[in-house]
Amino acid sequence: MNHQLKISCQTTALSELRVFLKKTLAKLQLTDIDQLQITLAVEEVCANLIIHSHQCNALDYIQLKVKQHPGKLIFEISDKGKAFNMLDYEVPDLDKVKGEKRKGGLGIILVKKIMDEIEFESSKGTNTCRLIKWFHS
Amino acid sequence: MLTITTQQENGHDILLLKGEVDASNSVILDEAITKAVNDGSNSILVDGAGLEYISSAGLGVFMSYLEDFQEQEINLKIYSLSDRVYEVFKILGLDQLMKIYPDKITALNS
Secondary structure (H helix, E strand, C coil), X not given: CEEEEEEECCHHHHHHHXXXXXXXXXXXXXXXXXXXXXXXXXXXXXXXHHHHHCCCCCCCEEEEEEEEECCEEEEEEXXXXXXXXXXXXXXXXXXXXXXXXXXXXXXXXXXXXXXXXXXXXXXCCEEEEEEEEECCC | CEEXXXXXECCEEEEEEEEEECCCCHHHHHHHHHHHHHCCCCEEEEEEEEEEEXXXXXXXXXXXXXXXXXXXXXXXXXXXXXXXXXXHXXXXXXXXXXXXXXXXXXXXXX
């Protein structure tokens, strides 16, 4: 299985992303809960890129590729914006988020908790974030 | 797509959420809660029965009010979340920080 989607860098494209993932993941034997959580993790990465790396510039694009390998699913998210390596990002403490009354910072916690592996690379102006989810088929 | 209907019932402000909360529309949730507070509410109930999805943008909205609500003694309760949406609150540990109930009656009586 190999599916791909190109979305414009605007937050309204996130629903399009969810429709694509719902359709793509429906072919797999995933529980309802797994399906939602995988969708959420992929969306969080894309939302971060759209808002922080591309400042919601609708002329910019993000490319998503979904690859199925034995025992794992790989979500490859590529863009040409300012590189953001979430592996370098220190996950904030939840009490700190609450104390600072800020609305951001939770997305990366979700991605790190939901996905089994996260890889990041930046080469020749293209950044690729790879989210890997293991599963038992 | 997210729609929020506000109801008043025996001194409680009830926000009925329907649809999906993401980065494109979490501001609607934020405004609905702010409006309830500005209107003098000290008990806000969020009916999550129609909530199909919530991303960190929506969860962040709830988080941003917790500290102030604690100080101002404003009650914020969420009820009737589906299992799959409740799981997302649990991943972040929000089930420990927020008042979440299985249904409206339990929420009202707690």
